[in-house]
Structure formats: C-alpha cells, structure tokens
Amino acid sequence: MADMTAARTPSRxxxxxxxxxxYLLSMPALLVCIGILVPFFTAVFYSLQRYRLSQPWNRAxxxxxxxxxxxxxxxxxxxxxxSLLYAALxxxxxxxxxxxxALLLQKRTRVxxxxxxxxxxxxxxxPALAALMFKLMTNPNFGILSYFAQxxxxxxxxxxxxxxxALLTVVLVDVWVYTPFIMILLLAGLRSLPTQPFEAAxxxxxxxxxxxxxxxxPMLTPYLLTAALFRLxxxxxxxxxxxxxxxxxxxDTLMVFQVEAYLTFFQSTNVGxxxxxxxxxxxxxxxxxxxxxxxxxxxxxxxxxxx
Amino acid sequence: xxxxxxxxRLLRGLALVLVVCFFIFPILWIVLMSFQTNExxxxxxxxxxxxxxxxxxxxxxxxxxxxxxASMGIEFMRNLMNSVIxxxxxxALSLVLGVPAAYAFxxxxxxxxxxIAFTLLSFRFAPPLLVLLPLTLYFQQIGLADxxxxxxxxxxxxxxxxxxxxVRGYFExxxxxxxxxxxxxxxxxxxxxxxxxxxxxxxxxAAAALLAFIFAxxxxxxxxVLASADKQPVTVGALxxxxxxxxxxxxIAAAVVLSILPVLALALYAQRYLVEGLSLGAVKG
Numbered sequence: 305m306a307d308m309t310a311a312r313t314p315s316r317x318x319x320x321x322x323x324x325x326x327y328l329l330s331m332p333a334l335l336v337c338i339g340i341l342v343p344f345f346t347a348v349f350y351s352l353q354r355y356r357l358s359q360p361w362n363r364a365x366x367x368x369x370x371x372x373x374x375x376x377x378x379x380x381x382x383x384x385x386x387s388l389l390y391a392a393l394x395x396x397x398x399x400x401x402x403x404x405x406a407l408l409l410q411k412r413t414r415v416x417x418x419x420x421x422x423x424x425x426x427x428x429x430x431p432a433l434a435a436l437m438f439k440l441m442t443n444p445n446f447g448i449l450s451y452f453a454q455x456x457x458x459x460x461x462x463x464x465x466x467x468x469x470a471l472l473t474v475v476l477v478d479v480w481v482y483t484p485f486i487m488i489l490l491l492a493g494l495r496s497l498p499t500q501p502f503e504a505a506x507x508x509x510x511x512x513x514x515x516x517x518x519x520x521x522p523m524l525t526p527y528l529l530t531a532a533l534f535r536l537x538x539x540x541x542x543x544x545x546x547x548x549x550x551x552x553x554x555x556d557t558l559m560v561f562q563v564e565a566y567l568t569f570f571q572s573t574n575v576g577x578x579x580x581x582x583x584x585x586x587x588x589x590x591x592x593x594x595x596x597x598x599x600x601x602x603x604x605x606x607x608x609x610x611x
Numbered sequence: 612x613x614x615x616x617x618x619x620r621l622l623r624g625l626a627l628v629l630v631v632c633f634f635i636f637p638i639l640w641i642v643l644m645s646f647q648t649n650e651x652x653x654x655x656x657x658x659x660x661x662x663x664x665x666x667x668x669x670x671x672x673x674x675x676x677x678x679x680x681a682s683m684g685i686e687f688m689r690n691l692m693n694s695v696i697x698x699x700x701x702x703a704l705s706l707v708l709g710v711p712a713a714y715a716f717x718x719x720x721x722x723x724x725x726x727i728a729f730t731l732l733s734f735r736f737a738p739p740l741l742v743l744l745p746l747t748l749y750f751q752q753i754g755l756a757d758x759x760x761x762x763x764x765x766x767x768x769x770x771x772x773x774x775x776x777x778v779r780g781y782f783e784x785x786x787x788x789x790x791x792x793x794x795x796x797x798x799x800x801x802x803x804x805x806x807x808x809x810x811x812x813x814x815x816x817a818a819a820a821l822l823a824f825i826f827a828x829x830x831x832x833x834x835x836v837l838a839s840a841d842k843q844p845v846t847v848g849a850l851x852x853x854x855x856x857x858x859x860x861x862x863i864a865a866a867v868v869l870s871i872l873p874v875l876a877l878a879l880y881a882q883r884y885l886v887e888g889l890s891l892g893a894v895k896g
Contacts, residue, residue: 347745579741
C-alpha cells in the first residue's frame with residue numbers, strides 16, 4: 305500500500321518536461337566533460353605563446369612560432385621518430401604474438417582457459433611497476449635477465465642503460481604487459497566466428513594453412529583492426545614504462561612525445577613548447593581515434609546484435 | 612581441427628609452456644625475491660634455494676627500515692592507503708556521474724547525446740599530459756592542488772568513459788518493456804530506475820566498477836604530475852621508494868608485490884567481464 309501512495313505523489317510535485325529529462329540525467333557527466341575541455345583549450349592557448357615558467361615577464365603571444373621552430377629542431381624530429389618507431393615495434397610484435405597465442409588457446413579446454421586467465425596477470429600489472437620489475441630483472445649485479453644474457457654470451461648487455469639496447473628493453477616491457485590485451489580480444493573474436501565455413505572447408509579437404517589465410521584471417525579482420533588501433537593509440541603516447549625505466553634516456557634515445565613534453569614542462573619550464581608538442585601528439589591521436597571509433601562501433605553493434 | 616598428429620601436439624604443448632613462462636616468470640621472480648635477504652639476492656649464480664624471510668614485508672608494514680648503515684622510515688603503507696582512497700573515490704564518483712548518464716544514452720535519443728558520449732570516449736584516447744599540465748597551474752589557483760578531491764576529479768578521465776560505455780551496453784540489453792510495465796502500474800520514474808533498471812544491470816555495473824578501480828589503481832602519470840609525496844599512490848610511491856632506499860632490493864620487490872597483489876586478486880575475481888571491459892564494451896567474452 306505504501307508503494308501506491310508514494311507512486312502517486314510525483315504527479316502533484318514539480319515535473320521535469322520529458323524533453324529535458326535525459327539532459328538532466330547526463331548533466332553531471334556533461335559538466336565533467338566541460339571541466340576537462342577547459343584545460344584542453346588552455347593548452348591550445350599556451351601552445352601559441354612564448355611562455356616559460358622561469359620568465360613570467362617574457363610571456364606573450366607568438367602565434368605559430370612554437371610550431372614553426374619544430375621544423376628546424378632536431379630534437380623534435382627525434383621525438384617523432386622514436387615515438388613512431390616505438391609504436392610500430394610494440395604493435396607489430398604484440399599483434400603477431402597475440403594472434404599466435406590466441407590461435408594456440410582457441411579450443412575451450414580446461415588447460416587453455418586456465419592459461420588465458422593466467423596471462424591476464426601482466427595486463428593487470430601497472431605498467432610503471434612492470435617497468436620497475438624489469439629494471440630489477442636487468443640489474444647488472446643480480447638481475448636474472450642479465451644472468452641469462454651473460455650465459456648466452458652477451459656479458460656486456462646493459463639493457464636500458466645502453467643507447468643501443470634501451471629501445472629494445474622498453475619494447476620488451478610493453479610486449480610483456482600488453483600482448484595479453486591483444487590476445488584476449490582476438491581469442492574472443494576467434495571463438496565468436498561462425499563454424500560453418502570451417503566445416504565446409506574441412507569437407508573439401510582445404511589445407512589448414514589455406515583455411516587460415518582465406519577464412520580465419522578475413523573474418524577476424526575487424527577484431528585485429530580494433531585491437532591494433534586500440535594499442536597504437538596507447539603506444540604512441542606511452543609514458544609510464546619509459547619514464548619509470550629510463551626517464552627518456554640514456555641521452556635522448558627514448559624521448560617519446562609525452563616524456564619530452566613532461567621534461568620540457570618541468571625541467572626546462574618551457575610551457576609553450578611543451579603544449580605545442582602535446583597538441584601535435586593530440587592531432588595524431590585524434591586522427592587515429594576517429595578511425596578506431598568507427599571500427600569499434602561496428603564491433604560493438606555486432607556484439608549487441610548477438611546478445 | 613580435431614585430428615592432430617603427435618608431433619603437432621608436442622609442438623603446441625611446448626609453445627604453450629614457453630608462453631606461460633614468458634608471461635608468468637617475471638611475477639614469480641619478483642615474489643621469490645621479496646622473500647630473500649640482500650645477501651641471497653646478490654648470490655651468483657642465482658638460485659631458487661634459499662631460506663625464505665618475511666623481514667622485507669615486516670620492514671615495509673612497520674615503516675622502519677633497519678640496515679647496518681642507518682635506519683630510515685618508509686611511507687609505503689601510506690602510499691597503499693592513498694591508492695585505496697583515490698581508486699575507490701574515483702570509482703564512486705564515476706558511478707554517480709556515469710550510471711544516470713549511461714541510462715539516458717541507452718534509453719533516450721536526444722539532441723547531442725551521441726556527441727557527449729563520444730566526447731567522453733575520446734578522453735580515453737587523448738594524451739593525458741595535455742590536460743594535466745594546464746591543470747597543475749589551474750589547481751594552484753583554485754586550491755585543488757595536492758588534494759584528494761582534485762586527483763579524484765582528474766581520475767574521471769579514466770573511470771568515466773569506461774563506466775559510461777560498459778553500463779550503457781548493459782542498459783541497452785534490458786528490454787524497456789519491463790520498465791514500461793512497472794511504470795504503468797503507477798510507479799514513479801525514480802522507483803522504476805531503482806527497483807527495475809539498476810538491479811537488472813547490476814552485475815554489469817559491478818564489473819565496470821571493478822575494472823575502473825583496477826585502471827585507477829594502475830595509473831601513474833596523473834599522480835606523478837599532480838600529487839605531492841603524502842598523496843601519492845603506490846605506482847608513484849614505488850618509484851620514489853627505489854630512489855630513496857637505493858640498494859634494499861628485497862624491500863623494493865616486496866613493495867612491488869604489495870602494490871600489484873590487490874589488483875591481481877580483483878582481476879581474477881572479475882575475469883569473466885574483463886574482455887568486455889578492456890574493449891570498452893565492443894567485444895563480449
């Protein structure tokens with residue numbers, strides 16, 4: 305009975321017009337949206353200024369000068385090169401490894417399910433802490449990886465401390481953390497594929513390798529694309545692993561966009577240049593995320609349709 | 612698919628063992644290391660035979676690090692506490708902000724709805740420093756610098772898109788007919804939302820919350836930029852700890868284990884929902 309009386313009261317009270325109602329529900333999220341967009345536009349504004357925290361009196365608009373300077377700035381081109389190289393290496397290796405492992409675990413057996421759950425552990429480890437773990441593992445005095453390297457004849461391997469192996473070391477950490485991400489997305493994709501094409505191919509005695517190239521891979525493409533773009537978007541902005549491992553060093557070997565921007569802001573206190581760097585990175589990710597979201601939406605609709 | 616030659620089975624098994632070794636070994640090694648003293652850690656060649664000690668954990672939990680040179684205090688338990696406060700606080704705020712919005716996006720097509728939803732999604736992919744660096748300057752002006760509240764607000768960049776898009780999917784899966792029926796019976800919108808929609812989407816909301824908690828916990832850059840020593844979570848604290856403690860390798864390992872353990876436990880508990888969460892609702896596990 306109490307329910308009935310409670311239910312009738314709203315009609316007498318103030319009522320929100322139905323058209324405004326969804327806005328009211330999403331208003332708090334919208335406010336947070338605006339709260340985040342304000343600093344974004346501030347960053348755009350900073351990027352068009354000559355602005356050093358150490359010289360506040362010198363602050364003035366210089367419009368595109370920060371960007372124009374990049375054209376002749378070798379450290380900018382180094383940043384662009386290292387970021388792209390890092391992204392290409394990590395995504396490439398992770399995609400190949402992830403696909404391989406997903407194919408290995410495709411059948412729903414008890415062992416496979418157990419392994420796929422175990423493989424989630426690296427992915428759930430904070431990237432910064434993963435870098436710390438590998439830093440300990442590559443310690444020249446007691447690191448197990450250094451020991452292995454020595455055992456197979458690379459006694460002078462200095463991992464993150466050596467410019468020639470620093471990139472390799474951080475890529476290794478990235479691969480360790482994020483390959484399981486690609487793996488579980490592709491595994492979910494593989495297991496959701498229809499079985500009829502494979503049954504038909506088996507009846508016709510189509511070789512397994514050909515089945516893979518002609519049936520599995522094309523049907524898996526939306527999953528591959530989404531996983532690759534997802535990783536690419538994160539990888540090109542990698543900060544945690546590289547900062548925790550070497551802070552962008554040795555020298556400028558690992559000065560990817562966000563590390564360079566961070567150091568430009570806090571060490572050189574050059575706000576204008578730092579903001580301009582980040583805006584360029586944002587432009588790259590904005591382009592990529594538009595491509596990504598299209599693919600992502602298609603997959604999402606497919607998953608919803610199956611529900 | 613079903614008939615495999617013995618050779619193929621052997622190769623598959625071997626590959627599987629290699630994969631498990633590569634991905635599990637580092638965690639195992641760190642755990643082993645955390646139970647050793649510096650003397651056994653520095654042994655060469657490394658060996659798995661050692662007398663386990665809990666002295667590293669004892670030092671971290673009690674906050675006192677005694678070595679033969681000096682005694683120093685460790686604030687690592689405070690970092691752990693900060694991680695709990697920041698992650699739980701951000702998830703709670705995200706749920707309050709995100710669940711009603713997710714419901715609105717799932718049930719109503721209104722002008723600008725998709726724009727807001729996609730703008731929120733795009734936060735997930737924008738470089739975090741782009742927002743963080745101007746915020747360091749703003750936060751000092753409006754007094755949010757070095758407060759839990761300021762950090763929790765910024766953590767919405769991680770939690771809100773996740774909660775919004777996963778929960779939206781769960782609401783879309785519920786037929787609106789049930790809600791209509793309950794409303795026709797004379798119940799208000801609010802009681803329908805609380806009694807029908809929320810319980811039906813409950814498991815999804817819980818999973819999204821758990822995942823958001825994990826991502827907040829694992830975050831590094833937000834607190835690195837915005838938090839001073841007494842507000843730092845474990846990710847930043849562990850790094851500072853390395854610099855401070857220098858060569859106390861056993862304690863560093865113990866600190867790493869303590870930082871990743873809670874999250875690994877949560878992840879195992881929520882693993883059924885991880886695929887969906889990691890893909891922001893695009894792929895179902």
